[in-house]
Amino acid sequence: MSESFAPEADARLRSEAAELISRYPDSRSALLPLLHLVQSEDGYVSPRGIALCAELLDLSRAEVSAVATFYSQYKRHPNGEYTVGVCTNALCAVMGGDIIWERLSEHLGVGHDETTADGRITLEQVECNAACDYAPVVMVNWEFFDNQTPTSAVDLVDQIAAGRPVHPTRGANTVATFKEVEHVLAGFEDGRADEGVGAGEASLLGLRIARDKGWIAPRVVADGEAGGRAGGDSQVPTESAQAAEDLTSPPVGVEGSSADRQPVTERDVSPETVRDEHKGNVE
Template structure:
């Protein structure tokens, strides 16, 4: 008795069978997170980057086939977001923030020095495939400007000299620890899998927020500063109220002396608050 032939899945991709099977399992898990499976396209694009190192032709076709959409629709998304690469990326993406504060603090000089040192420009990769250099927009680390990121890990308070030394260590294959975050920097492919939503077990490595980030909170606590209590207006009006002045030209209310006194309605609104809620 002859065995029944195994039906192969219909696909236009050129992935080997074992790679395709793993991708399919992971993509199915991604799709199951959402009421509409098409919402899984963004993490699925990170998933194919974790295999190919960029959003390849096969990656686009795979996403389209899994989600039942066209390759053109997938490409439209992949070309919109800068975290998706349409050509092979280096093992490490070295991003130099050149937005306003980092630029003022030396970000442009860092990028120019790295570009000369590595012999590549923006979104270009070194010949050894180790580093892709990028100009990046604000990474919300202005308190540590100028900032360089390696696969989205922070390297704070950089200089042209420290940034080139960092790049040299990455090219030598050394383990490099960021200023904050993981104990060591992972590869672009490993980082892409994390962005696809698969835990690598390293979320709690390294430091979190540093002293400059927490300085404002520390000073507020030392001085017992609290946010002012909001004035609850009655009658549904958001404009001027009887006995008070209208909001200023940028929509801020007048001084406390100009605001109306609290009414019984105000007291009623706040009577069910739990202790300490006003301080939040």
């Protein structure tokens, strides 16, 4: 690949880069979005992309490369049109993530961070997709495909390979290409933020139960604030008093009582207290 962008691409990238840089009081703070920007052009952080970032931010190429090699979302070799990430962290693995990974790797003939010969799919084994309530989860260009099975995952990559649109469980109605998503990650909206389902029932279940029971989070009060330690004993709001009792009571068959445990109230959360409590737990 040439060491510089074609004139049209160079002008466009410089214009968008100027907009990104203007959003920060210190220009070098724009390095992360700029790396996404050049990746949206080449499909990876190319040598010419590094050179452009370094020039625009008055950094050395070594400084830019040091950042680009630190974060896993920045690719140092050409990425496929679609990144298929299989979560094999604890819960997803137990629920079948390991089997899904093995099946997809065998089916596509590639391993971790490798791309199929047609350039369509890059397969990744990821630590966590932050969707444990829908395990096992597969992501395509960071869009969620929940409650997967080996069969459904194979069908998913076959649809991608065939050029057919795929529809996430949550999020946008269809999955954008890797380069299109990178342009969004750089900081340019694509107008699709409100498409599809934002949060599914499994994610909202705890919130719904809390509202049905009138549970609310306790408010931590700082020193000197009315109602805090300096202003008198803090109280759990009336509507959540029973919830606090429920939460501090031990499960059936477990020794102890609510009197043995710290109630769910405003309490001392100073760094010193947290440190001492942590030290006591470790000892």
